Each structure stands twice: as structure tokens, then as C-alpha cells.
Amino acid sequence: MKSEPSTYSIDDLEREGKTQWEGVRNYQARNFMRDEMKIGDLVLFYHSNTKTIGVVGIGKVCSEPYPDHFAQNKKSAYYDEKSTKENPIWFMVDVCFVEKFKKTITLSEIKENKILKGMKLVQKGMRLSIQLVLKKEYEEVLKML
DNA sequence: GCCAACGTTGGC
């Protein structure tokens, strides 16, 4: 799961222990979150759009998917008039803190790792903020610590 | 700050 650290960083998650992953406004990412995520799923936490880009820690899905009520909040940056309480369009999960790495596993390191060349993250044009990571990819990333 | 790549919107 990607996040811009200026918006929400691994340090924020460590401090809070748990957060709502609101604001996903992309259908593919929503579908993945809504249909595939289960409580206990482990998450690579990725910092994008920052000085040191890469995987910075681990989180865990700690709720069922549920409607993103920020979409009904007119004051929220994530407000979407098409999403109603009766017919919510957008969904989110809660993410809990597991671990913050001592170092960032950078995007360039991941790009250099042949075992990870199939990772969604390094596919051309892949901008999705939530991506499936295969078990072997997950384990390989952790080996790079 | 630039810009490529992608997604969404809306006219036709």
C-alpha cells in the first residue's frame, strides 16, 4: 500500500497503531481492497513521492472492508457526491502497525533485484496505490533488509 | 518543477 509520507507515513502509523485507509478513489484499488483483503493480511508499507522512495515497514489489515464514509463528508478532500450512505461507492479497511524497518528498501533496489522483476510495483506505468504482492515477492523484499 | 503514463469526463 502506497502513501505519501507528507500525508501519512509509517511513523504516523507507528504512533497511532492503527489507521483508516480512507481516500482510495480508484476502482481497481477499491476492488482489490473490497474483494480481496482479509483480516490478518500483511501489507508492505510504501512511501511514494518523497526523497527516499520505497518500502519502509509492515502493516496488517485489521478490519473487514467497510464503506469509506469520508466520501459523504462535504468537508473532506475525499468527498464524492455520487457516493451515498445507501449506495456507497468507496470502501476502506483499517491498517494496523506491525513493524518499521531500520532502513528503507528503496525502489531502485527493488528494480535491481531480478527475483522481483515481476512485482506489480516495477511494471511500466503501474501507478495503483494498492497492489497485490505475491508471497514469494513479500519474502524476497524482507530478505533485502 | 517537469513530464510520461494512466484514469476520467463529456461532447459528438
Place this chain on the structure above:
DNA sequence: GCCAACGTTGGC
């Protein structure tokens, strides 16, 4: 249904 225009993402 096509596609141009526009907005966003995100690496560099």
C-alpha cells in the same frame, strides 16, 4: 463507442 481534453500519480 470514440477520443480529445483534462486531472492525477509519482519517479526523476
